Amino acid sequence: MATTPSTNMLPPVVRRFLRYVKIDTQSSPDSETVPSTGKQKNLGDVLVRELFEIGFGDASMDEYGYVLATLPGTMNGDERTDSVVVALLAHMDTAPDESGENVKPVVHPPYEGGVISLPGDSSITLDPERQPHLLQHQGERLITSDGTTLLGSDDKAGVAILMQLAEDMLNDSSPRPDVRICFTIDEEIGRGVDHLNLQELGADIAYTLDGSGVDTISFETFNAATATVTVTGRSVHPGYAKGVMVNAVRILADLISSLPPDEAPETTEDRQGYYHPYTISAGDVTSASAQIILRDFSRAGLEERKGLVQSLVVTAEEKNPNARISLEIKDQYKNMRSYIEATDIRAITFAREAAAEMGFELKEEIVRGGTDGARLSEMGLPTPNIFNGGYDYHSRFEWNTVENLERSLEYTKALVRYWGDHMTESST
Ligand SMILES: [Zn+2]
Numbered sequence: 001m002a003t004t005p006s007t008n009m010l011p012p013v014v015r016r017f018l019r020y021v022k023i024d025t026q027s028s029p030d031s032e033t034v035p036s037t038g039k040q041k042n043l044g045d046v047l048v049r050e051l052f053e054i055g056f057g058d059a060s061m062d063e064y065g066y067v068l069a070t071l072p073g074t075m076n077g078d079e080r081t082d083s084v085v086v087a088l089l090a091h092m093d094t095a096p097d098e099s100g101e102n103v104k105p106v107v108h109p110p111y112e113g114g115v116i117s118l119p120g121d122s123s124i125t126l127d128p129e130r131q132p133h134l135l136q137h138q139g140e141r142l143i144t145s146d147g148t149t150l151l152g153s154d155d156k157a158g159v160a161i162l163m164q165l166a167e168d169m170l171n172d173s174s175p176r177p178d179v180r181i182c183f184t185i186d187e188e189i190g191r192g193v194d195h196l197n198l199q200e201l202g203a204d205i206a207y208t209l210d211g212s213g214v215d216t217i218s219f220e221t222f223n224a225a226t227a228t229v230t231v232t233g234r235s236v237h238p239g240y241a242k243g244v245m246v247n248a249v250r251i252l253a254d255l256i257s258s259l260p261p262d263e264a265p266e267t268t269e270d271r272q273g274y275y276h277p278y279t280i281s282a283g284d285v286t287s288a289s290a291q292i293i294l295r296d297f298s299r300a301g302l303e304e305r306k307g308l309v310q311s312l313v314v315t316a317e318e319k320n321p322n323a324r325i326s327l328e329i330k331d332q333y334k335n336m337r338s339y340i341e342a343t344d345i346r347a348i349t350f351a352r353e354a355a356a357e358m359g360f361e362l363k364e365e366i367v368r369g370g371t372d373g374a375r376l377s378e379m380g381l382p383t384p385n386i387f388n389g390g391y392d393y394h395s396r397f398e399w400n401t402v403e404n405l406e407r408s409l410e411y412t413k414a415l416v417r418y419w420g421d422h423m424t425e426s427s428t
Contacts (some may be wrong), residue, residue: 010107012167013409014402017143017160018105020046021152026100027093027186034195035065035093035185043092047163047183054167056181064195065092067183071166074176074420084423086416087180087203088165089383090158091187091210091372095394098150105151107402108142118147124396131399133213133391140401151398153390158209159183161388161409169413175420184372188394192372198381205347205419206383208373209412211365212390214404217351218365219340219384221374222273222295223302224332227309229255230289231316232324246322248288252280255316255325256290260308271297271366275305297335297366336374340382346425347382354418358411386412 007015025040035041044061051059051069059069075083094100106119113135116126124147128134134142145151162181169176180203184192187210211218233248259275261267268274273296280290292309296302306329313327340347355362367374373383389404 007107010402011406013160013164013405014107014143016163017153017156017400017405018107020156020159021103021105021145024101024103025093025152026096027189028096029189034191036189036191037093040093040185041065043159044183044185047092047159050163051166051181055170056166062197065185066196067092067181068200069166069181071169071176071179071181073178074173083177084204084419085178085180085202086419087182087201087206087381088162088412088416089182089184089206089208089210089372090162090388091155091184091192091208092159093186093188094150094152094156095154095188097394098396099148100150100152103149103152104146106144106146108144110139111137111142111401113138116142116144118144118396120146120148121396122147126397126399131392131397134399137401137404140403142399142401143405144399145396147396150394150396151390151400153388153398153400154212154393155187155210155388157388157390157400157405157408161209161405161412164409165412165416168409169416174417176416177419177423179416187372190370193375193379198376198379201381203381205344206373206376206381207347207351207412207415208371208383208385209388209408210371210373211385211387212393213363213365214387214389214407215355215360215363215411216365216387217348217362217384218367218371219337219348219373219377220297220364220366221333221336221371222297222368223299223335225294225302225306226330226332227292227294227306228289228328228330229292229309229313230287230326231255232287232326233285234322235285245285246320247285248323249283249285251316251320251323251325252283252288252290255312256280256292258312258315259292269368273297273301273305275309294329295368299334299338333370333374333378336371336377336383339377339380340384343377343380343382347384350418350422351384351386351415353422354415355411357418358414386415
């Protein structure tokens with residue numbers, strides 16, 4: 001049975017984290033309001049108040065719930081001429097997948113391996129068979145929920161780390177650029193930056209603290225496109241259909257089943273791309289259409305996937321000369337790496353070098369989905385994602401450790417100082 005040590009004995013970043021996870025901030029995809037749930041502002045209010053108490057006179061929350069504060073740079077005079085503004089972001093909301101109400105965080109004694117049952121629901125276990133990363137954190141103090149809710153480490157770990165960084169660095173005189181601390185809303189429902197005012201944020205480089213695990217950075221996402229295939233057939237009474245009917249449903253089904261089955265989301269991982277037929281609509285004999293998502297980490301790979309869909313359409317037309325088949329392919333977004341490289345590669349190289357100075361190598365993780373950072377990078381603000389220590393997000397199995405939170409905090413501070421020491425170096 002887990003025991004909760006007196007919270008006074010825990011590092012300040014952990015005490016913050018334990019406070020913030022208790023505030024329910026679950027977002028909702030079914031809501032049209034901004035933020036999608038008003039309760040996200042409850043955490044925003046707490047953060048603004050605490051920022052004021054620490055000494056951030058400019059801390060504010062806007063009508064949408066975005067919280068902003070400035071950690072002023074320590075450079076002056078000429079040093080400032082070439083200076084950049086770095087933004088650090090974390091999202092306040094938690095995932096709709098599991099309840100975030102009445103979260104009761106548990107700090108466990110140092111982990112010795114093996115299976116741990118959570119106290120509020122013994123069927124929820126942390127098990128290295130399913131969660132192999134646990135074994136890399138033996139000797140550390142795990143933090144979980146009691147098993148009845150998610151923990152909310154995604155992304156209150158990021159929130160707690162940035163709040164602690166703000167407090168710790170305010171009176172630190174080592175060189176650093178202006179740092180904008182920003183807490184966002186509705187990331188989990190894909191609307192995290194919809195209303196974020198980039199002009200007001202005023203940053204040249206940004207990092208989200210929303211990456212799982214430790215010592216990780218991610219700045220690669222898929223290149224993405226959507227193909228819409230529409231088949232127009234010909235209807236006639238089935239009793240007299242021979243040689244006349246052209247069945248759009250059958251033609252479309254045939255085309256979809258010709259997509260390579262081993263290149264689907266459910267059959268791929270890591271760097272493998274895929275075809276994903278995900279909607280089929282208004283199917284009847286005269287008209288049927290489907291949308292197929294195409295994903296690939298390389299540009300050339302995405303073009304090949306478009307080419308394959310085009311060739312399937314040509315084949316279907318040849319087999320069904322009386323049908324009309326239209327194909328429309330729309331690009332959705334590009335691998336965020338290309339945007340970062342085009343804008344300021346230092347967002348990545350400095351992150352690596354700051355880690356090397358601390359004595360470790362940043363591991364690059366790829367993202368098989370969208371992120372706020374990908375959209376910000378596309379909008380011209382290079383935004384890699386760095387680790388906040390958590391694992392098994394969006395579930396009741398979610399966990400972080402006391403040590404991981406401290407490590408992410410130390411690394412993020414080192415990254416800010418690295419920018420202070422090196423930002424006058426050219427980006428080319
Ligand atoms: Zn997140």
